[in-house]
Amino acid sequence: MDENTLIIFKTDINAQMQLIKKIYQTLNHRSQGLTADDMIRLESIAYHIHNLYNAVEDLLKIVATYFENNITETAKFHIALLTRMTQTIPGIRPPLISQDTFLILNSLRGFRHFFRHAYGTPIEYEQLKNNLDKSITLLPILEQDVDTFLEKIAQT
Numbered sequence: 001m002d003e004n005t006l007i008i009f010k011t012d013i014n015a016q017m018q019l020i021k022k023i024y025q026t027l028n029h030r031s032q033g034l035t036a037d038d039m040i041r042l043e044s045i046a047y048h049i050h051n052l053y054n055a056v057e058d059l060l061k062i063v064a065t066y067f068e069n070n071i072t073e074t075a076k077f078h079i080a081l082l083t084r085m086t087q088t089i090p091g092i093r094p095p096l097i098s099q100d101t102f103l104i105l106n107s108l109r110g111f112r113h114f115f116r117h118a119y120g121t122p123i124e125y126e127q128l129k130n131n132l133d134k135s136i137t138l139l140p141i142l143e144q145d146v147d148t149f150l151e152k153i154a155q156t
Contacts, residue, residue: 001066001153009066010150016059017146023052024139031132036125046123049135050115053108056142060085060096063149067093078109094152097145104134104141 001009027048034041060081064071068089071080082105085096097105111131 001156005066006153009062012062012066013059013146013150016055016062017143020052020055020059020142021139023048023055024135027052027132027135031136034129034132039122042123042125042128045132046111046115046128049108049128049131050112052135052138053105053112056105056108056138057081059146063093063096079106082106082109094149096149098141101138101141101145104138107131107134108138 027045030041030044030048034045036042057078063085064081068084071077071084082097082102086099086102088095108131111127114127
């Protein structure tokens with residue numbers, strides 16, 4: 001990657017990370033004092049978990065676009081993208097995310113799918129709380145993954 005493209009790439013990554021942080025902050029704020037009987041907040045938190053996953057997936061798409069841009073299996077696109085970002089692509093790029101990040105994101109991917117397709121299904125507190133906890137732990141390890149990734153590509 002030439003120097004100018006690298007600068008643009010880092011700018012795109014940093015902008016997406018800022019969006020992820022903003023969603024994370026909203027999610028963290030809304031989750032304070034959460035109770036099982038507060039359906040409005042449960043739905044709001046579910047919405048923000050959904051948004052957090054989508055924002056992270058957009059981050060992964062940025063990397064795929066700059067480096068390989070060839071995940072074509074549309075039926076399994078989301079899992080293929082997650083899996084691809086754990087892999088070193090020899091001569092192209094290092095992995096973007098760690099296995100720990102992959103596991104959290106894969107779980108949140110499942111929750112996002114449920115949220116998008118569960119028309120009229122009430123949100124269960126325990127399921128939401130489990131995914132909320134995963135969402136809250138995601139940002140620090142994702143930031144570390146991205147920092148490591150950017151350091152490695154700057155060295156090539």
